[in-house]
Amino acid sequence: MPSTIVTLKLNGSERELIARPSTTLLNALRETFGLMGVKRGCAQGGCGSCTVLLDGRPVVSCLIPVVTVDGSAVETIEGLADGDRLSDVQQAFVDLFATQCGFCTPGMIMSATALLNRKPDPTRQEVTEAICGNVCRCTGYEPIISAVLTAAERRRGARVEPVEAEV
Structure with a gap:
Protein backbone atom coordinates (compact mmCIF):
# COMPACT_ATOMS: atom_id res chain seq x y z
CA MET A 1 0.00 0.00 0.00
CA PRO A 2 1.17 3.54 -0.66
CA SER A 3 1.93 6.15 1.98
CA THR A 4 -0.94 8.29 3.22
CA ILE A 5 -1.22 11.84 4.49
CA VAL A 6 -2.50 11.77 8.05
CA THR A 7 -3.84 14.84 9.82
CA LEU A 8 -3.96 14.94 13.62
CA LYS A 9 -4.83 17.48 16.23
CA LEU A 10 -1.67 16.88 18.27
CA ASN A 11 -1.56 18.52 21.69
CA GLY A 12 -4.03 21.11 20.43
CA SER A 13 -2.33 21.93 17.10
CA GLU A 14 -3.19 20.65 13.64
CA ARG A 15 -0.30 18.53 12.33
CA GLU A 16 0.26 16.43 9.22
CA LEU A 17 2.57 13.60 8.34
CA ILE A 18 3.09 11.19 5.50
CA ALA A 19 2.86 7.67 6.88
CA ARG A 20 3.34 4.18 5.58
CA PRO A 21 0.61 1.69 6.53
CA SER A 22 2.98 -0.03 9.00
CA THR A 23 3.83 3.16 10.92
CA THR A 24 2.48 3.05 14.46
CA LEU A 25 1.18 6.06 16.31
CA LEU A 26 4.10 5.60 18.72
CA ASN A 27 6.67 5.78 15.91
CA ALA A 28 4.98 8.81 14.34
CA LEU A 29 4.93 10.66 17.67
CA ARG A 30 8.58 9.92 18.45
CA GLU A 31 10.22 9.89 15.04
CA THR A 32 8.17 12.41 13.07
CA PHE A 33 7.15 14.85 15.80
CA GLY A 34 10.04 14.35 18.25
CA LEU A 35 7.78 13.71 21.25
CA MET A 36 10.08 11.62 23.41
CA GLY A 37 7.79 11.57 26.44
CA VAL A 38 5.94 8.73 24.74
CA LYS A 39 8.09 5.76 25.71
CA ARG A 40 8.77 2.64 23.68
CA GLY A 41 8.57 -0.25 26.11
CA CYS A 42 7.41 -3.73 25.25
CA ALA A 43 6.02 -2.80 21.79
CA GLN A 44 3.26 -5.36 22.43
CA GLY A 45 0.70 -3.26 24.29
CA GLY A 46 1.39 -4.84 27.66
CA CYS A 47 3.39 -2.26 29.61
CA GLY A 48 1.50 1.00 29.01
CA SER A 49 4.62 3.14 28.72
CA CYS A 50 3.43 4.45 25.35
CA THR A 51 -0.04 5.48 26.58
CA VAL A 52 -1.48 8.63 25.01
CA LEU A 53 -4.98 10.05 24.86
CA LEU A 54 -6.77 9.44 21.56
CA ASP A 55 -9.91 11.53 21.40
CA GLY A 56 -9.73 11.67 25.21
CA ARG A 57 -9.35 7.94 25.79
CA PRO A 58 -6.12 6.25 26.91
CA VAL A 59 -4.60 3.95 24.30
CA VAL A 60 -1.30 2.15 23.87
CA SER A 61 0.17 3.91 20.86
CA CYS A 62 2.51 1.04 19.94
CA LEU A 63 -0.38 -1.03 18.59
CA ILE A 64 -2.25 1.62 16.62
CA PRO A 65 -1.46 2.19 12.94
CA VAL A 66 -1.24 5.96 12.60
CA VAL A 67 -3.22 5.88 9.35
CA THR A 68 -6.27 4.71 11.34
CA VAL A 69 -6.35 7.85 13.49
CA ASP A 70 -6.58 10.42 10.69
CA GLY A 71 -8.64 13.36 11.93
CA SER A 72 -8.34 12.38 15.59
CA ALA A 73 -7.10 14.36 18.58
CA VAL A 74 -3.96 12.97 20.21
CA GLU A 75 -2.62 14.25 23.50
CA THR A 76 0.77 13.29 24.89
CA ILE A 77 2.51 14.06 28.16
CA GLU A 78 4.09 17.08 26.44
CA GLY A 79 0.61 18.55 25.93
CA LEU A 80 -0.45 18.49 29.57
CA ALA A 81 1.70 21.27 31.01
CA ASP A 82 0.81 24.90 30.46
CA GLY A 83 4.21 26.40 29.69
CA ASP A 84 6.32 25.87 32.80
CA ARG A 85 3.27 25.02 34.91
CA LEU A 86 2.67 21.28 35.31
CA SER A 87 -0.81 19.82 35.07
Whole structure:
Protein backbone atom coordinates (compact mmCIF):
# COMPACT_ATOMS: atom_id res chain seq x y z
CA MET A 1 0.00 0.00 0.00
CA PRO A 2 1.17 3.54 -0.66
CA SER A 3 1.93 6.15 1.98
CA THR A 4 -0.94 8.29 3.22
CA ILE A 5 -1.22 11.84 4.49
CA VAL A 6 -2.50 11.77 8.05
CA THR A 7 -3.84 14.84 9.82
CA LEU A 8 -3.96 14.94 13.62
CA LYS A 9 -4.83 17.48 16.23
CA LEU A 10 -1.67 16.88 18.27
CA ASN A 11 -1.56 18.52 21.69
CA GLY A 12 -4.03 21.11 20.43
CA SER A 13 -2.33 21.93 17.10
CA GLU A 14 -3.19 20.65 13.64
CA ARG A 15 -0.30 18.53 12.33
CA GLU A 16 0.26 16.43 9.22
CA LEU A 17 2.57 13.60 8.34
CA ILE A 18 3.09 11.19 5.50
CA ALA A 19 2.86 7.67 6.88
CA ARG A 20 3.34 4.18 5.58
CA PRO A 21 0.61 1.69 6.53
CA SER A 22 2.98 -0.03 9.00
CA THR A 23 3.83 3.16 10.92
CA THR A 24 2.48 3.05 14.46
CA LEU A 25 1.18 6.06 16.31
CA LEU A 26 4.10 5.60 18.72
CA ASN A 27 6.67 5.78 15.91
CA ALA A 28 4.98 8.81 14.34
CA LEU A 29 4.93 10.66 17.67
CA ARG A 30 8.58 9.92 18.45
CA GLU A 31 10.22 9.89 15.04
CA THR A 32 8.17 12.41 13.07
CA PHE A 33 7.15 14.85 15.80
CA GLY A 34 10.04 14.35 18.25
CA LEU A 35 7.78 13.71 21.25
CA MET A 36 10.08 11.62 23.41
CA GLY A 37 7.79 11.57 26.44
CA VAL A 38 5.94 8.73 24.74
CA LYS A 39 8.09 5.76 25.71
CA ARG A 40 8.77 2.64 23.68
CA GLY A 41 8.57 -0.25 26.11
CA CYS A 42 7.41 -3.73 25.25
CA ALA A 43 6.02 -2.80 21.79
CA GLN A 44 3.26 -5.36 22.43
CA GLY A 45 0.70 -3.26 24.29
CA GLY A 46 1.39 -4.84 27.66
CA CYS A 47 3.39 -2.26 29.61
CA GLY A 48 1.50 1.00 29.01
CA SER A 49 4.62 3.14 28.72
CA CYS A 50 3.43 4.45 25.35
CA THR A 51 -0.04 5.48 26.58
CA VAL A 52 -1.48 8.63 25.01
CA LEU A 53 -4.98 10.05 24.86
CA LEU A 54 -6.77 9.44 21.56
CA ASP A 55 -9.91 11.53 21.40
CA GLY A 56 -9.73 11.67 25.21
CA ARG A 57 -9.35 7.94 25.79
CA PRO A 58 -6.12 6.25 26.91
CA VAL A 59 -4.60 3.95 24.30
CA VAL A 60 -1.30 2.15 23.87
CA SER A 61 0.17 3.91 20.86
CA CYS A 62 2.51 1.04 19.94
CA LEU A 63 -0.38 -1.03 18.59
CA ILE A 64 -2.25 1.62 16.62
CA PRO A 65 -1.46 2.19 12.94
CA VAL A 66 -1.24 5.96 12.60
CA VAL A 67 -3.22 5.88 9.35
CA THR A 68 -6.27 4.71 11.34
CA VAL A 69 -6.35 7.85 13.49
CA ASP A 70 -6.58 10.42 10.69
CA GLY A 71 -8.64 13.36 11.93
CA SER A 72 -8.34 12.38 15.59
CA ALA A 73 -7.10 14.36 18.58
CA VAL A 74 -3.96 12.97 20.21
CA GLU A 75 -2.62 14.25 23.50
CA THR A 76 0.77 13.29 24.89
CA ILE A 77 2.51 14.06 28.16
CA GLU A 78 4.09 17.08 26.44
CA GLY A 79 0.61 18.55 25.93
CA LEU A 80 -0.45 18.49 29.57
CA ALA A 81 1.70 21.27 31.01
CA ASP A 82 0.81 24.90 30.46
CA GLY A 83 4.21 26.40 29.69
CA ASP A 84 6.32 25.87 32.80
CA ARG A 85 3.27 25.02 34.91
CA LEU A 86 2.67 21.28 35.31
CA SER A 87 -0.81 19.82 35.07
CA ASP A 88 -2.47 18.92 38.34
CA VAL A 89 -1.73 15.23 37.81
CA GLN A 90 1.92 15.88 36.94
CA GLN A 91 2.28 18.10 40.02
CA ALA A 92 0.73 15.48 42.28
CA PHE A 93 3.20 12.88 40.97
CA VAL A 94 6.06 15.24 41.84
CA ASP A 95 4.64 16.20 45.24
CA LEU A 96 3.98 12.63 46.33
CA PHE A 97 7.23 11.17 44.94
CA ALA A 98 5.25 8.90 42.61
CA THR A 99 8.14 8.37 40.23
CA GLN A 100 11.49 6.73 40.52
CA CYS A 101 13.17 5.90 37.22
CA GLY A 102 10.37 7.76 35.41
CA PHE A 103 10.02 5.39 32.47
CA CYS A 104 6.40 4.49 33.25
CA THR A 105 5.48 7.97 34.45
CA PRO A 106 4.20 9.52 31.19
CA GLY A 107 1.90 6.56 30.52
CA MET A 108 0.70 6.50 34.13
CA ILE A 109 -0.04 10.23 34.04
CA MET A 110 -1.93 9.93 30.76
CA SER A 111 -4.07 7.07 32.11
CA ALA A 112 -4.71 9.00 35.32
CA THR A 113 -5.58 12.17 33.41
CA ALA A 114 -8.12 10.28 31.30
CA LEU A 115 -9.69 8.84 34.44
CA LEU A 116 -9.97 12.20 36.18
CA ASN A 117 -11.34 13.87 33.06
CA ARG A 118 -14.24 11.42 32.96
CA LYS A 119 -14.61 10.77 36.70
CA PRO A 120 -13.53 13.66 38.95
CA ASP A 121 -14.10 11.73 42.19
CA PRO A 122 -12.71 8.23 41.63
CA THR A 123 -12.47 5.56 44.28
CA ARG A 124 -9.20 3.85 45.04
CA GLN A 125 -10.49 0.80 43.14
CA GLU A 126 -11.28 2.95 40.07
CA VAL A 127 -7.77 4.42 40.13
CA THR A 128 -6.30 0.93 40.37
CA GLU A 129 -8.40 -0.22 37.42
CA ALA A 130 -7.48 2.87 35.36
CA ILE A 131 -3.75 2.27 35.72
CA CYS A 132 -3.86 -1.55 35.55
CA GLY A 133 -2.45 -1.48 32.01
CA ASN A 134 0.58 0.53 33.11
CA VAL A 135 3.50 -1.41 34.55
CA CYS A 136 5.80 0.17 37.13
CA ARG A 137 8.89 -1.76 38.13
CA CYS A 138 10.49 0.74 40.53
CA THR A 139 8.21 3.06 42.43
CA GLY A 140 5.46 0.68 43.36
CA TYR A 141 1.83 1.51 43.04
CA GLU A 142 1.03 3.05 46.42
CA PRO A 143 2.58 6.48 45.74
CA ILE A 144 1.07 6.47 42.24
CA ILE A 145 -2.43 5.72 43.51
CA SER A 146 -2.01 8.36 46.22
CA ALA A 147 -0.88 10.91 43.63
CA VAL A 148 -3.93 10.26 41.45
CA LEU A 149 -6.30 10.53 44.41
CA THR A 150 -4.54 13.73 45.52
CA ALA A 151 -4.86 15.22 42.03
CA ALA A 152 -8.57 14.38 42.09
CA GLU A 153 -8.98 16.02 45.48
CA ARG A 154 -7.10 19.12 44.31
CA ARG A 155 -9.26 19.36 41.19
CA ARG A 156 -12.42 19.22 43.25
CA GLY A 157 -11.03 21.85 45.61
CA ALA A 158 -10.10 24.13 42.72
CA ARG A 159 -13.64 24.21 41.41
CA VAL A 160 -15.45 27.31 42.50
CA GLU A 161 -19.20 27.10 42.66
CA PRO A 162 -21.14 30.27 41.91
CA VAL A 163 -22.22 32.00 45.09
CA GLU A 164 -25.21 34.28 45.17
CA ALA A 165 -24.40 37.71 46.46
CA GLU A 166 -26.08 38.74 49.68
CA VAL A 167 -28.19 41.85 49.38
